Amino acid sequence: MSSVSESLKSPVLFERPQALADVLTNYCPGCSHGIIQRLVAEAIDDLEIEGRTVGVCPVGCSVTAYDFYNCDMAQAAHGRAPAVATGMKRAHPENIIFTYQGDGDLASIGMAETVHAATRGENITVFFVNNAIYGMTGGQMAPTSIPGQVTQTSPYGRDVTTAGYPIRVCELLSTLDGTALAQRVTVDCPKNVRIAKKAIKKAFEYQIERRGFSIIEIVATCPTNWGLSPDAAFKWLDENLLPYYPLGVHCDRPAEAAAAAEQGDKDPAKPPVLVDQVAVRTPQQARTDA
Amino acid sequence: MDKPMNIMLAGFGGQGILFAGKIIANAGLIDGREISWLPSYGPEMRGGTANCSVVLSDEVIGSPLVTTPDVLIAMNLPSYERFINSVVPGGVVIADSTMVGSCTMRRDIEYFAIPATALAEKNEIQGLANVICIGKLLALTGFSSEDVVKQAIDKSVSAKHQDLAEANKRALQIGEAWATSEC
Amino acid sequence: MAEKVLMKGNEALAEAAVRAGCKLFFGYPITPQTEVAAYMSKRLPKVEGGVYLQAESEVAAINMVYGASASGARVMTSSSSPGVSLKQEGISYLIGSDLPALIVNIQRGGPGLGGIQPSQADYWQATRAVGHGDGHIIVLAPSTVQEMADLVALAFELGDKYRMPAMILADGLLGQMMEPVVLPDVLDSAALPDKPWALTGHQGQRRHQTINSLHLDAQELENSIIRRFERYETVRLVEQRAECYLTDDADVVVVAYGAASRVVRSAVNHARDEGLKVGLIRPITLWPFPTQAIDLQIEKSQAFLAVEFSMGQMVDDVRLVVNGRRPVSFFAHTGGIVPTPEEVVVAIRRVIAGEQIDIVPFKSKLTGDRA
Numbered sequence: 001m002s003s004v005s006e007s008l009k010s011p012v013l014f015e016r017p018q019a020l021a022d023v024l025t026n027y028c029p030g031c032s033h034g035i036i037q038r039l040v041a042e043a044i045d046d047l048e049i050e051g052r053t054v055g056v057c058p059v060g061c062s063v064t065a066y067d068f069y070n071c072d073m074a075q076a077a078h079g080r081a082p083a084v085a086t087g088m089k090r091a092h093p094e095n096i097i098f099t100y101q102g103d104g105d106l107a108s109i110g111m112a113e114t115v116h117a118a119t120r121g122e123n124i125t126v127f128f129v130n131n132a133i134y135g136m137t138g139g140q141m142a143p144t145s146i147p148g149q150v151t152q153t154s155p156y157g158r159d160v161t162t163a164g165y166p167i168r169v170c171e172l173l174s175t176l177d178g179t180a181l182a183q184r185v186t187v188d189c190p191k192n193v194r195i196a197k198k199a200i201k202k203a204f205e206y207q208i209e210r211r212g213f214s215i216i217e218i219v220a221t222c223p224t225n226w227g228l229s230p231d232a233a234f235k236w237l238d239e240n241l242l243p244y245y246p247l248g249v250h251c252d253r254p255a256e257a258a259a260a261a262e263q264g265d266k267d268p269a270k271p272p273v274l275v276d277q278v279a280v281r282t283p284q285q286a287r288t289d290a
Numbered sequence: 291m292d293k294p295m296n297i298m299l300a301g302f303g304g305q306g307i308l309f310a311g312k313i314i315a316n317a318g319l320i321d322g323r324e325i326s327w328l329p330s331y332g333p334e335m336r337g338g339t340a341n342c343s344v345v346l347s348d349e350v351i352g353s354p355l356v357t358t359p360d361v362l363i364a365m366n367l368p369s370y371e372r373f374i375n376s377v378v379p380g381g382v383v384i385a386d387s388t389m390v391g392s393c394t395m396r397r398d399i400e401y402f403a404i405p406a407t408a409l410a411e412k413n414e415i416q417g418l419a420n421v422i423c424i425g426k427l428l429a430l431t432g433f434s435s436e437d438v439v440k441q442a443i444d445k446s447v448s449a450k451h452q453d454l455a456e457a458n459k460r461a462l463q464i465g466e467a468w469a470t471s472e473c
Numbered sequence: 474m475a476e477k478v479l480m481k482g483n484e485a486l487a488e489a490a491v492r493a494g495c496k497l498f499f500g501y502p503i504t505p506q507t508e509v510a511a512y513m514s515k516r517l518p519k520v521e522g523g524v525y526l527q528a529e530s531e532v533a534a535i536n537m538v539y540g541a542s543a544s545g546a547r548v549m550t551s552s553s554s555p556g557v558s559l560k561q562e563g564i565s566y567l568i569g570s571d572l573p574a575l576i577v578n579i580q581r582g583g584p585g586l587g588g589i590q591p592s593q594a595d596y597w598q599a600t601r602a603v604g605h606g607d608g609h610i611i612v613l614a615p616s617t618v619q620e621m622a623d624l625v626a627l628a629f630e631l632g633d634k635y636r637m638p639a640m641i642l643a644d645g646l647l648g649q650m651m652e653p654v655v656l657p658d659v660l661d662s663a664a665l666p667d668k669p670w671a672l673t674g675h676q677g678q679r680r681h682q683t684i685n686s687l688h689l690d691a692q693e694l695e696n697s698i699i700r701r702f703e704r705y706e707t708v709r710l711v712e713q714r715a716e717c718y719l720t721d722d723a724d725v726v727v728v729a730y731g732a733a734s735r736v737v738r739s740a741v742n743h744a745r746d747e748g749l750k751v752g753l754i755r756p757i758t759l760w761p762f763p764t765q766a767i768d769l770q771i772e773k774s775q776a777f778l779a780v781e782f783s784m785g786q787m788v789d790d791v792r793l794v795v796n797g798r799r800p801v802s803f804f805a806h807t808g809g810i811v812p813t814p815e816e817v818v819v820a821i822r823r824v825i826a827g828e829q830i831d832i833v834p835f836k837s838k839l840t841g842d843r844a
Contacts, residue, residue, distance in 0.1 A: 021681075052674035056540070066683045072672040074543045075685040077566050080536035083528070087540025087548070088672070090524040091497060095544075095674050113536070116529035312479070312651070319479050319653050327479070327651040331505055331589070352739025354650050357813050445479075 017041035019050045019070050026064055030230025032220035033061060035187045036129060036196070037068055040100070043201040044071065047208070053096040054088055056081040058110070060102035061135040079110020082117035085124045096207055098125040104134045107143040107167050114173070121178030121212035125203045128169060128215055131222040132241055139225030143167050146244050151225075166244065170217050174251035180212035182251040186219040186242065188234040195247075211254050219245050294347035295433060296356040298373055299420075301365030301386075303340045306420035309446060310363070311342035313424055313458075316442035317434040318346045326354035339368055346433060361431065363423050364390055365406070384426050386419055402426060404468055410461065418461035425465020436466065477653040482621040482643065483508035485654045486577065489622035490549055491516055492659045493629050495575065497524045497548040499537035501556060504589045505645035506579035509551040531556040535563030535576070542572040543684040545671025547629055551577035553645075554595050555586060564638055565604025569686025571670075571701070573632030575625070576610070576640045579648040582809040590809025591646035591732055596786035599642050600760045607698050609705055611639040611712070612759040614730040618652035624757075626657055631712060633666045635704055642759060644782070646732040646811065708761055715763035716755040717770075719745065723752030725824050726770050728791050729780040730756045732811070737780050740817035751821050759787070767794045778802045778824045780817055782810075784833055800829040807833070 016022065019041035027033045044050050053071040057063055059078035066073035076084040081099035089097045106114050106128050117124065133151055134140040141154040144166045148157040158166075170182040181203055185196035196218060203214035219241050221233035228236055249255075297314060301307045308329050318325035328343040343356035362377050364370040365386045377383055379398040385391075388407035404426050406419035421443070428439055443458045480488070487509045490498075498513040510527070517523035524541075528534035534550045541548040552560060557578045567574055580595050582588035599612045611631050613624045621643060628639035675681050688694035719741060720726055729737040734755040744751045754770060756763045767777075776799055779788035788803045795801050804820040806812045823830050 051676040051678075054544070054672045054674060063687060066685060070675075070681050072674055072681050073683045073685075074540070074672055075570075075683070075687050076539070077536060077562055080532065080539075080563070083533040083536035084540035084543070086526070086533075087497070087499065087537035087542070088544045089540075090526065090537070091541040091544035091546040091548070092673060112529050113533050116533065315479055315651060319477060325479070325653060328646065329649055331645065331649045349742075350738070351652075351735070352742065353736040353811070353814055354646065354652075355736075355811050358815075 017045045019044040019053075021068050021070050023067055025068070027061065028224040030221070030223040030233065031061075032131065032187055032218070032222075033065075033129065035193060036127070036218050036220065037065060037100075039187075039193070039197045039200050040098070040127060041069065042197060043204050046201060047204055049096050049204065049208070052094065053098065056085050056088070056097065056099045058084075058099070058101055058105050059136070060105045062100045062102050062105065062129065063136070065100050079105050079108070080113055081105070081110065082113040082122065082124065082126065086117055086120075086122050089122065089124050093123070096125075096204065098127060098204070100127045101129070102135065103128070103130045103132065103142045103144040107169050111143075111167075114169075115176070118173045118213045118215070119176040119178045121180070123207055123210055123212055124214075125207050126213070126215040127200065127203075128217040129220050130169070130217055130245065131220040132166075133222050133225050135222045135225055139222075144169075144245075146240060149240075168245060170215065170250040173213075173215055178213050179215070179251050180206050180253050181214040181249075182217075183215075183249045184217040184219065184245060184247050186237065186247060188221075188237055192247075206254065209254075217245075219247070294345060294349065294351070295361060295431070296359050297344040297346070297361040297363070298341060298356045298359035298376075299344065299363045299365075300339060300341035300369030300373055301389075301420075303338060305340070305365050306417065307340045307365065308342050310420035310424055311344045312446045313421065313439065313442045314344045314346070314427075314433065316445040317439045320438050320441050320445070321434055323348060324351050326351045328354045328356075339366070339372070341369065341373075361427065363427065365419065365423065366390065382427075382430060384423050384430070386423060388419070400430075402430065404465065406465070409464055409468065413460070413464060415457045415461050418457060421458050421461035422465035422468070425462040426468060427465075428462070429466040436462070475655045475658075477655055479651050480618060480654050481508055481649060481651050482615075482618045483579065483648040484512045485618050485622040485656065486551075486625055486641065486643075486648075487512035487516065489625040489657055490575065490629075491520060491523075492657050493547065493626040494660045494662060494665050495547040495549050495629065496520055496522050497526075497538075497541045497546050498550070499526050499528050499534040499541070499548070500550050500552065501528050501531045501534050503531075503553045503556045505581060505648050506551050506553045506556075506577065508648065509577060509579070531559035532563065535560040535567075538574045538576075539563055539567055539570070539572060542567065542574045543570070543672050545668040545673055547575075547633075547665065549575035549577065551579065553579045553581045553589075554583045554592070555581075557595065557598065561598075561604045563604075564610065565606055565608065566686055567638045568604060568608035568610065568701075569606060570684050571636040572638070572684065573629070573636055574638045575628050575632065576638055578640060578642050580642065580644040582807070588809040589645060591644040591782060591811055592807065592809055593644060593731060593733060593782040594784070594786065594807060595642065596759065596781070596783060599640055600762070600790070603640070608701065609708075609760055610637055611635070611708065611761075612642050613639065614642050614757060614759050615647060616731050616734045616755060618647070618650065618654045620757075621647055622654055622656055626660065631708075633668070635708055636670075637704070637708075642731070644732050712758060713761050713763040713765055714757040715766040716753075716757060717766060718753040718755065720752035720754060720770055720773070722750050723770075723774050724750040725776050725778060725821060726752050726754055726774045727778045727780055727817070727821065728754045728756070728767065728787070730759060730787065733780050733782055736812055736814055737817055739814035740821060743814055743818045744821045747818075749821060749825050751825065756787070762790045762794070764794045767791065771795065771798050774799065776800045776802065776824050776829070778804060778820060778830075780812070780820070781805045782812075783807050802828070802830045804830065804832045
């Protein structure tokens with residue numbers, strides 16, 4: 001008997017991250033959320049920030065994430081996580097605040113909150129899980145469903161003449177001066193999982209360094225609502241979603257500024273993330289000050 | 291105990307109607323009386339007519355909205371036309387006669403015409419016709435003392451514009467000294 | 474005694490909030506509350522840890538409030554009627570998550586874009602339907618600039634004590650007018666209550682916490698609502714506030730709150746000069762409604778008259794308390810029209826003469842039944 005228990009004491013090669021709670025997941029088999037939430041937890045562990053991290057999960061499949069983390073968590077109204085995170089960050093600037101949002105939440109009902117948190121350069125980190133469908137409500141067309149994609153509410157395939165085009169969130173937010181980092185990743189294979197992990201960690205690091213708004217978009221699968229096996233779902237993602245949503249860094253202003261500085265360019269084309277207070281005033285203000 | 295005085299000040303936006311009301315209110319504050327100051331707000335302040343209700347009282351003030359004024363200061367014709375019939379019988383009307391006619395049809399009120407805008411220009415204190423009218427009101431009603439109204443001017447003028455206080459005080463005295471004949 | 478200063482209601486309210494330890498303000502411009510935001514934008518950057526943030530929308534503003542409150546901060550937002558409608562979702566989440574916060578509604582006429590003149594037409598919204606689901610918020614109704622300042626600290630205090638949002642329900646008249654006010658003392662930050670439930674990060678010192686309004690298990694949800702309503706019951710019993718003015722010998726008592734109560738106070742004084750025995754009950758808490766004060770008055774008076782700047786909303790609460798024991802009459806203007814004291818005196822005369830009246834503007838047009 002003793003030899004059996006001895007043999008069980010083999011070195012630990014893989015374990016649950018500290019920041020992930022020891023509870024049963026309620027996601028569907030093969031869902032990408034499990035991988036992504038684990039990566040977020042690993043990054044929290046790596047940076048040793050669990051004690052000062054607060055997460056916000058709004059409505060959609062992301063909502064139950066508050067059960068899965070060992071850091072403080074708040075649930076938010078549909079689409080409002082960036083606003084809730086703003087309130088938290090402004091109240092406790094020393095804390096690390098992240099949101100965990102799906103595509104309907106972030107890019108449809110919460111688009112105003114997303115864009116304005118980004119343009120304010122709100123020093124928060126947004127994890128955006130884009131699986132091109134509403135998962136929680138049972139598979140309706142999302143703002144990121146691609147042309148021709150069949151969903152419960154686009155039964156003949158998304159028709160761009162009536163339903164319009166999908167939104168490329170990272171590209172959109174890259175145009176805003178307040179966005180420090182906008183990177184799109186996926187978790188379809190070990191190599192891409194490693195890239196995703198690196199991006200997630202970098203986004204947290206940028207917040208720690210007070211660089212402004214970071215968003216990591218993770219292109220993900222929804223095997224249940226796509227009606228595919230987990231394997232086939234990743235294949236469909238590779239063939240259909242990734243051409244529409246190119247992976248990579250869409251905007252990294254601190255890196256651009258550093259590169260420009262290295263080349264001796266003191267006046268980089270794009271404004272730096274942290275713009276110094278510029279003395280622009282209205283005539284009325286000028287009169288008042290005089 | 292004096293009877294409450296319900297004052298309506300009215301004119302164009304930019305004539306300093308609300309500021310004039312503030313001087314009266316601040317005088318009441320210094321005198322330790324109950325006061326309320328209520329401006330018209332909204333689109334009216336964007337280039338149209340501006341008006342302001344001020345109540346001076348020795349008792350707790352109920353409605354701060356003056357609908358039947360004891361005193362009307364009318365600084366332009368539309369304001370005169372809008373409010374003249376709401377003045378209580380026996381009430382006092384001070385009209386800037388540069389802007390408003392110097393006569394009224396009403397025979398049951400005391401009507402005083404003072405060319406406040408012209409006086410302000412003549413004395414090179416443009417824009418202080420409002421305070422000239424306050425001076426006239428002070429002389430007519432004694433709603434406070436000259437000394438207190440001068441203190442009220444200091445209080446009403448923002449810290450950044452204290453240099454304007456003297457001109458305001460001069461305007462007050464011009465208004466007080468101006469002899470008008472009742473129409 | 475501290476010095477009296479002349480201030481606008483909106484500004485006195487904002488300054489009082491800062492003095493009550495509110496360091497965070499999130500809002501969106503709307504008339505006639507804008508002075509609150511403007512004052513805060515000037516004042517809060519000078520306060521250590523102070524944050525003024527103009528949100529992209531009313532919806533975002535109330536959710537920023539949610540985030541700051543969940544973090545344990547004293548926080549507020551202010552708006553006017555159409556803006557408060559937009560905030561209702563967020564207020565419901567605050568209620569469901571047991572979070573305190575101050576919401577100021579400087580009411581204007583509605584529905585829709587309505588007007589910008591003083592109104593009391595959001596009474597039902599504030600006291601009955603401030604968001605979806607079972608729930609209440611504390612609603613306080615100032616009637617003077619002094620109360621605009623004084624009720625702020627009370628709103629924060631009650632909100633923190635009972636872990637529920639509190640609203641100051643005023644209107645354009647109270648917000649825009651100036652009166653002498655003695656500003657409250659600055660609250661010592663040590664006097665702020667502990668909030669062990671707040672999401673401050675566990676710092677390795679305690680178990681992780683969540684702030685949440687989602688309960689997918691129906692029994693769990695019912696239990697949480699019942700626990701909340703038990704708290705509401707305490708609030709109803711101990712937190713009612715009302716002012717009684719000349720009610721002891723009053724044959725007729727007028728019930729009016731906020732700016733309407735000022736018009737009624739003038740009317741009551743005029744009526745008393747005529748020898749009419751009339752008084753005023755002025756609810757200061759609209760939720761909880763001061764049922765006790767009205768209940769105590771029923772033995773003393775023959776009739777009640779509710780006066781509002783709406784088509785008749787608070788009058789429902791008066792009728793619920795009176796419950797048929799006395800006639801309840803009603804007089805109102807709406808849409809931004811402020812009734813004159815003279816009109817109210819006419820209504821009082823008729824009620825004292827034994828009539829039961831129900832005078833609203835549209836009826837006066839149709840039937841000539843104008844007070």
